[in-house]
Amino acid sequence: MLKLINHPLVNHKLSQIRRKETGTKDFRQHVSEIAGLMAYEITRDLPMREVIIDTPLSSCSTSELAKEIVLVPVLRAGLGMVEGITSLITTARVGHIGLYRDHETLEPMEYYAKFPAGLSEAVVMVLDPMLATGGSASAAIAAVKKRGASTIRLVCIVGVPEGVARVEKDHPDVDIYLAALDSHLNEKGYIVPGLGDAGDRLFGTR
DSSP states (O other), X not given: OEEEOXXXXXXXXXXXXXXXXXXXXXXXXXXXXXXXHHHHHHTTTOOEEEXXXXXXXXXXXEEEESSOEEEEEEETGGGGGHHHHHTTOTTOXXXXXXXXXXXXXXXXXXXXXXXXXXXXXXXXXXXXXXXXXXXXXXXXXXXXXXXXXXXXXXXXXXXXXXXXXXXXXXXXXXXXXXXXXXXXXXXXXOEESSOSOHHHHHHTOO
C-alpha cells in the first residue's frame, strides 16, 4: 500500500533538493533530514511491548520497541538516507545491497549483499531516494525476503506511478512510503519533474 507523507518540513526540504542549483553538501544534508522526518511516520505503528523499569524514584510500567529495526540502503543512493534515520533510531542495524542492470535482460542483478542476522524477527526498511521503474526496489525486497524478512517497508523520497505499480504487483505485502508522487518517467527512465540522479548529486559525481 502506498503511503504519502505530507508534512510542511518534508515539503520544504524536498523543494530544496529539487532545485538544480543545490550543491552536494546541501543536497546530502536535506536528503538525510527528509529521511529522518519521514521516520516518524514510517515508525508510527511499530509493535511495542510492556516493560517494568526502575526510575530514580520508583518502579513503573512503560513500553519499548518489540522488534529490532534493520535498515537496508540500496547502494549507492540509499546510503544518503541512513544517517537521518539512525539519528532517531540509534539501535537500528544496517545491511547493504548492491544491484546493477544486466545489459541484455535489463533486469537488476545482485552484486553485493550483507545483512545483519535475524531479519525474520526484525522490521526491515529498504531505503532508496528514488522509486523509478521499480525494478531495483522490487529486487532489493526480494533479496531481503530470501534471507527471511517478512515485515518490510520500502522508504523512498520521490516516486512515480510506474514504480509504485511494479512494487505493488511484485510485493503486495510491502508498504511503500513516499514524500512525493511525481508525474511520470521520461524516455531515459528519469523521474519527471524529479530531482535528477540522486546518487550523483549526493556524492558529487557524474
